[in-house]
Amino acid sequence: MLPPSPQPISRRVERTQDADAAIRQTDSDAALARLSAVKKGYLTDSFIGHLVPRSQLQLPRPPLINVGTYVRSYSIDHLVEEWISISKQEHKPCQIVSLGAGSDTRFWRIATGPYNDYLRVYAELDFPEVTVKKAMSIRKSKQLSTVLGPPENVSLAQGGLALHSPKYHLLPCDLRKPPSEILPSLLGDIISPSSPTLLLFECVLVYMSPEASSNLIQWFVDYFQSSAVSPNPGVLGAIVYEMFGLQDSFGQVMMNNLRSRNVSLIGALPYPSVQTLPERFTRHNFTMSKALTLREIREKFIPKPELARISALEMLDEVEELNLVLDHYAITWGVDLDPTPELSSVGWTQWGMRTARGLPDGHESR
Ligand SMILES: C[S@@+](CC[C@H](N)C(=O)[O-])C[C@H]1O[C@@H](n2cnc3c(N)ncnc32)[C@H](O)[C@@H]1O
Structure with a gap:
């Protein structure tokens, strides 16, 4: 999750040849951070080791990265579980589409947990x-592939770039392309x-550019709202x-470090503060959108016994530095409800983080 240290500037020609390779490389950073947090006892995930090459040999990351990875994972797990549990209350099994999923293991964790039946x-x-x-790692690992279902129901497609099973689908694409050119054929039958x-x-x-992100979100909004597709979205x-918030000195250091790896954080530019983040969804007319920094989540939303447990795992000297980093990462969530009130259940309006005392987040829509 953190800005990697600057690396020697490689030759300009190499950089332009495959600028996307550097973006793809961020997946290894994320997977190694997760593996480290698991090895150190912050997180439980018996699947990540099957998606990281030579996982036994990988060295742990510094405590600050492990704590950040923990808070990020805690927050997203919490919101995803809440979403599935509202789906359960509504008797409507849900769908999850993970864009830029990389080596994420969330599908396997859900499919082997209590919420599997409510995931469509x-x-x-x-x-x-x-x-x-x-796809190759899944095929090679018995632990990953058995979760997908009987082998006869699991198939590779597009020359091994895609994989399909009854619930899980792995799909290749460049998300910057116009969504109407890529998403109907990828997701239409799924x-x-x-x-x-x-x-x-x-x-x-x-x-990605803010424009490409916006087009992506708008495609899903249109898909679900279009009465031509469904009378009951x-x-x-x-x-x-x-x-x-990368306009400050910390942000500039982070941007420069990543620029030296040929990675540009172009998508962060429209969001100078946490207050601006919900605009990502409100500009698409979402009914509700909220944002919290990882620092706010660590301080107010993680239950005290959990905080005590993770504090005992490793010595963390740099609390100020941790806060500075966590102040620059946020979780934003939003929901787009049917405008017809009788079609929208109250459950979805309550979707969000719960404080350490079990109360809803209490932050007004920003
Ligand atoms: C930092 S990694 C995060 C991976 C995973 N979501 C996680 O949090 O562990 C970013 C991922 O987004 C993918 N990605 C970035 N830009 C993309 C694009 N234009 N099209 C498809 N995938 C993209 C990268 O390949 C990479 O796997």
Whole structure:
């Protein structure tokens, strides 16, 4: 989750040849951070080791990164579980579409947990270079592949770039392309416009232009609202996790470090403060949108016994530095309800983080 240290500037020609390789590389950073947090006891995830090459040999990350990874994971897990549990109350199994999913293991964690029955579809989208590796890792790992169902119901497609199973789908694409050119053929036969659907954007939109991100979100809004597609559209929710407020000196250092790796954080530019983040969804007329920094979540939303447990795992000297970093990462979530009140259940309006005392987040829509 953190800005990596600057690396020697490589030759300009190499940089321009495959600028996207550097973006894809951020998936290894995320997967290694997760593996480290698991090895150190912050998180439980028996699947990540099957998606990281030579996972036993990987060194742990510094405590500050482990804590950040924990808070990020806690927050998104919490929102996803709440979403599925509202779907359960509504007797409407939900769909999750993870965009820029990388080596994420969330599908396997849900499918082997108590919420599996309320999950209808889980689709992951990423660059073909990433999906082909993930498809191979899934095929090679018995632990990953058995969760997908009987082998006869699991198939590779598009020359190994895609994988399909009854619930889980892995799909190759470049999310910057016009959504109407890529998404209908990828998702048209997989997702249903009448099921509650949650979009996950975990550290991906920051690498895309604000315009491309906006087009992507608008495509889903139109898909669910268009009466030509469905007379009874499903509720659409979305979660974004990423950096923001990069105009200050910390942000400039982070941007420069990543620029030296040929990664531009172009998507963070419209969001100078946490107050501006909900605009990501309100500009698409979402009914509700909220944002919290990871620092706010760590201080007010993680139950005290959990905080005590993770504090005992490793010595963390740099609390000020931790706060500075967590102040620059946020979770934004929003929900787009049917404008006809009788078609919208109260449950969805309550979707959000709960404070450590179990109360709803209490932040007004920003
Ligand atoms: C920082 S990683 C995050 C991976 C995963 N969501 C997680 O949080 O562990 C960013 C991911 O987004 C993917 N990505 C970035 N831009 C993309 C694009 N234009 N099209 C498809 N995937 C993209 C990268 O390949 C990478 O897997």
